[in-house]
Amino acid sequence: MTTEEQNVRVAEAEHLLQVYNRIPVVFTHGDGSYLYDINGRRYLDFVSGLGVASLGHAHPGLAAALAGQARALLHTSNLYFHPLQGQVGRRLTELSGLARAFFCNSGTEAVEGCLKFARRYWYSQGNPRTRFVALERSFHGRTLGALSTTWEPSYRAPFAPPLPEVTFVSPTDPEALDEATGTDVAAIILEPIQGEGGVWPLSPEFAAAVTVACSRSGALLIADEVQCGLGRTGTPFYSDHLDLKPDLMALGKALGAGVPIGAILMSQAVADTVAPGDHGTTYGGNLLSCRAALVFLDALEHGGLERVQEAGARLEKGLRHLADRYPVITDVRGTGLMQGLDMTETVAGQVVEAALAGGLLVNRAAGHVIRMLPPFTVSDTEVDEALQTLDQVLSKLR
Ligand SMILES: Cc1ncc(COP(=O)(O)O)c(C=O)c1O
Incomplete structure (x- = not known):
């Protein structure tokens, strides 16, 4: 951990109400579907601040x-x-x-x-x-x-x-x-x-x-x-x-x-x-x-909905394909850019951690569901990148 990262964590530990179990990464800036941490490492963001960054990060408009x-x-x-x-x-x-x-x-x-x-x-x-x-x-x-x-x-x-x-x-x-x-x-x-x-x-x-x-x-x-x-x-x-x-x-x-x-x-x-x-x-x-x-x-009226439909269909198809190949996934649920992969709580925890290490942010809902809420502006290439990372993560779990 760098000194800068250490300082962020110490300041929080000393002064903040300890109500969040934070994942150990410090984000400093973003660009579209990507976030960058304090060390300049890039992550594809399929959490989008819990469904908030609908236009991605640092949207110029x-x-x-x-x-x-x-x-x-x-x-x-x-x-x-x-x-x-x-x-x-x-x-x-x-x-x-x-x-x-x-x-x-x-x-x-x-x-x-x-x-x-x-x-x-x-x-x-x-x-x-x-x-x-x-x-x-x-x-x-x-x-x-x-x-x-x-x-x-x-x-x-x-x-x-x-x-x-x-x-x-x-x-x-x-x-x-x-x-x-x-x-x-x-x-x-x-x-x-x-x-x-x-x-x-x-x-x-x-x-x-x-x-x-x-x-x-x-x-x-x-x-x-x-x-x-x-x-x-x-x-x-x-x-x-x-x-x-x-x-x-x-x-x-x-x-x-x-x-x-x-x-x-x-x-x-x-x-x-x-x-x-x-x-x-x-x-x-x-x-x-x-x-x-x-x-x-x-943005929603000018092509936003269509983008969600296209990217969502691509994501869902890819997730279903992963579910066919990896039995740890017991169900794929959701529509558009709100998708969940059901698995056991232990495996879900491992997937979130390994995805983070592989440069992809996803999070867990209800402990056992890998939830994806990417920005509405996510591109097909980014959807494919997320699917590829999940594939790698799941293949190593076997
Ligand atoms: C369906 C639903 N309702 C309400 C809330 C609460 O929203 P907020 O965290 O902005 O207060 C959430 C947050 O996750 C939610 O998912």
Whole structure:
């Protein structure tokens, strides 16, 4: 380890809350799909900051737009108008078919807002409903409301009690969903593709059961598209693919291409129940984050979705080919540029480590799934390079 690396690690060890088990590499800069560490070593980045660096790293258009915005104006708070929130709101509502947008700073805040607005909706019907139905294997974030609808018990236990009115059902059990969704349920919350839980797309049958349960009980539907949304699967939203009609949608990650921004999209019926002062944020939707979102949305509309479809199909085909050759891979799941390879936890740990040594970044979801969330701008050659590295890694495991 170089002295520079050592200094970074010592400073963190001495001064930071020790809440992350960091992988021992210090990144200093990036270029497209590649990251460079403090020693100048290059890595192909198929993690993209957990699905955030949607335009890759050091994107020239984004860098120029952000520098220009920084010279003009970064932040004014939500006390005043600025020209960009309405523009991003228009683009997102057009893309989703939902009526209105609220901006925040992260995925968990977007989920938190969705939960609040769902309760707000029922409160104004004069029939307060407080219960939520969530899914086993879900991950919705770390703030208390989002955490309460997150399945992994070890995430919730140290912060108990969570919101008491959450019922978890299996995402493969439509009958349990039906049973849990009574007329006291404010909303069903789900990820159309469960990301942190191990890259599990919901089945069309389960999605159909969600629609039936919502229409029978009146419960609202919250789609958490923080990880799978905004083009990552080759469609603007995976809810569309499943024919789901959410009343509320949580967005984050890819939207700011690296600048923190989250968004809540909602139907007019929900929006009509929210009054000025009900919710708010200091930073949410400031000029910097909205500028980033506009650059991202432009890129998505100008060839971005097509690139995800092409690169995603190439990646999936290559991964399936690897699964045919290496029995340690027990399943390949995902769509577009959200892909997972299921294996045992021990093997998955070895693969992440060996891939890193081979210059490829992938990470583990749910311990036993190698997850890939490359930038939307990834090239065919880069996809092939990742597949080749994985091939080498897997061949040495045998
Ligand atoms: C589906 C989903 N929802 C919510 C979140 C929380 O987002 P954030 O970490 O930006 O708060 C995540 C983060 O991984 C996520 O995958």
